[in-house]
Amino acid sequence: MYPSPSEACSPAVSTDGAALRLLAEQAYSRSAGAPLVGGNAIRLLRDAEENYPAWLAAIAAAEHSILFENYIVHDDAIGEQFADALAAQAARGLRVRVLYDWLGCLRPASRAYWNRLREAGVEVRAFNPPRFDSPLGWLSRNHRKSICVDGRVAFVSGLCVGQMWVGDLRRGTGAWRDTGVEVRGPAVADVAQAFARAWAEAGAPIPAGDLPDGRAIAPVGETGLRVLATMPAVAGLYRLDQMIAALARETLWLTDAYFVGTASYVQALRQAAMDGVDVRLLVPGASDIPLLSPVTRSGYRPLLEAGVRVFEWNGPMLHAKTAVADGRWARVGSSNLNVASWLGNWELDVAVEDAGFAAEMEETYLADLEGATEILLVGRNRVRPAGAVAGRPRLRRDARAGGSRRPRARGSAGQLAAGALRVGNTFGAALANRRVLGATEARTMAIVGALLVVFAAVAALWPRALAWPLAVLAAWSAVALLLRAWRLRRGVPDGHGPETPGAPGAPDGN
Numbered sequence: 001m002y003p004s005p006s007e008a009c010s011p012a013v014s015t016d017g018a019a020l021r022l023l024a025e026q027a028y029s030r031s032a033g034a035p036l037v038g039g040n041a042i043r044l045l046r047d048a049e050e051n052y053p054a055w056l057a058a059i060a061a062a063e064h065s066i067l068f069e070n071y072i073v074h075d076d077a078i079g080e081q082f083a084d085a086l087a088a089q090a091a092r093g094l095r096v097r098v099l100y101d102w103l104g105c106l107r108p109a110s111r112a113y114w115n116r117l118r119e120a121g122v123e124v125r126a127f128n129p130p131r132f133d134s135p136l137g138w139l140s141r142n143h144r145k146s147i148c149v150d151g152r153v154a155f156v157s158g159l160c161v162g163q164m165w166v167g168d169l170r171r172g173t174g175a176w177r178d179t180g181v182e183v184r185g186p187a188v189a190d191v192a193q194a195f196a197r198a199w200a201e202a203g204a205p206i207p208a209g210d211l212p213d214g215r216a217i218a219p220v221g222e223t224g225l226r227v228l229a230t231m232p233a234v235a236g237l238y239r240l241d242q243m244i245a246a247l248a249r250e251t252l253w254l255t256d257a258y259f260v261g262t263a264s265y266v267q268a269l270r271q272a273a274m275d276g277v278d279v280r281l282l283v284p285g286a287s288d289i290p291l292l293s294p295v296t297r298s299g300y301r302p303l304l305e306a307g308v309r310v311f312e313w314n315g316p317m318l319h320a321k322t323a324v325a326d327g328r329w330a331r332v333g334s335s336n337l338n339v340a341s342w343l344g345n346w347e348l349d350v351a352v353e354d355a356g357f358a359a360e361m362e363e364t365y366l367a368d369l370e371g372a373t374e375i376l377l378v379g380r381n382r383v384r385p386a387g388a389v390a391g392r393p394r395l396r397r398d399a400r401a402g403g404s405r406r407p408r409a410r411g412s413a414g415q416l417a418a419g420a421l422r423v424g425n426t427f428g429a430a431l432a433n434r435r436v437l438g439a440t441e442a443r444t445m446a447i448v449g450a451l452l453v454v455f456a457a458v459a460a461l462w463p464r465a466l467a468w469p470l471a472v473l474a475a476w477s478a479v480a481l482l483l484r485a486w487r488l489r490r491g492v493p494d495g496h497g498p499e500t501p502g503a504p505g506a507p508d509g510n
Contacts, residue, residue, distance in 0.1 A: 189212040
């Protein structure tokens with residue numbers, strides 16, 4: 001991508017090369033809205049086997065404070081382990097704060113689960129419950145998964161808390177595939193600040209004195225990284241992902257749980273592949289949101305035509321969200337490659353600029369491909385799983401077969417919204433004849449067509465069945481807008497959406 005730090009300092013590299021690196025760093029910082037922080041140590045954690053024990057060990061070793069944030073926490077055996085650990089530390093007098101997403105935990109965790117934590121002294125908040133003055137505000141979710149302990153160690157991950165990440169041998173279900181990282185060093189302060197911004201959305205802010213100062217944290221390593229704490233409508237990660245796709249020179253390997261790329265991002269991947277970059281995309285073979293699988297598959301054809309290699313995971317669920325490019329840059333976190341993550345949700349990722357860590361990510365990616373099936377473009381624009389081909393990973397015969405059991409439908413409304421966007425794109429292209437459609441999109445068009453037939457029948461035979469819900473939604477929206485306008489006129493803070501750069505508690509504008 002750009003010269004590495006050692007290359008930039010080498011006598012063989014001209015001043016122009018060093019200047020190019022500085023320009024690249026500036027472009028990354030401005031695109032992502034996050035500075036490069038040096039002096040860190042980072043550890044790659046694969047699956048629940050490595051993540052959960054590391055999380056619990058850090059919680060048990062806490063001396064002052066714990067910041068715990070997760071999109072979904074299940075009230076099951078795994079959830080009880082974390083509840084016990086957090087409650088025990090709060091009982092010792094530590095300051096323990098837990099932030100969960102209201103929608104993500106609506107079914108998985110009971111009210112008794114959270115009350116038990118509160119009774120033990122844990123400060124618990126739900127992120128973005130429904131509000132009368134924001135009819136559609138619930139669509140924006142806190143999809144982050146992070147832990148920060150004592151300002152000393154932080155974890156950023158794609159894992160939620162639940163038994164499915166561990167698996168259940170008695171029921172014959174395998175563990176979900178996922179990835180996280182452990183961070184030590186000055187960047188831990190950025191993870192804590194990201195938590196504090198989300199915490200303030202759900203109530204009173206954390207006092208500044210309770211948060212670590214990155215300038216006061218001594219370096220513990222040589223790794224440079226960026227903490228990408230994205231918020232709705234900011235699009236920092238989207239800009240960065242586009243830039244990485246544009247600047248990759250040799251490799252760009254992506255893993256994503258709910259891939260529904262926008263037209264511009266798909267085109268960026270296509271252009272990279274056509275320019276000779278080895279672009280690979282690994283996605284689930286069986287998703288926990290079954291309706292999303294055909295939507296994702298409908299986007300394979302344009303990628304395959306351009307030379308992007310697409311693989312489907314053979315296990316029960318691939319939930320990781322990672323990227324590695326050119327053996328120098330890597331990303332791990334909560335963000336999926338779809339509009340919900342790029343523009344709708346609160347997300348948290350770590351972008352690492354370190355050759356050693358990138359090499360470890362590449363090794364992990366190649367190991368994952370051993371358990372995946374490559375999808376090929378064959379005659380009549382159809383896609384199919386590849387057979388056993390020399391030099392390629394071991395492949396299964398049926399791309400739709402998932403592990404021993406298909407996961408139950410879970411996930412955010414944002415993932416479904418992202419799928420709806422892809423369906424809308426296919427629908428618009430079919431009606432307006434904007435582009436050539438392939439056989440892989442036939443199922444999507446058939447489903448949309450059938451739904452429209454049902455909609456038309458209901459509208460013709462029972463018009464009130466549609467009119468009344470629309471009237472209620474319109475009236476609710478009108479009252480909500482008038483209420484918020486009245487509050488703003490009186491100078492009452494709105495309390496919606498991301499904070500303005502430069503405002504108290506807002507991220508730096510760089």
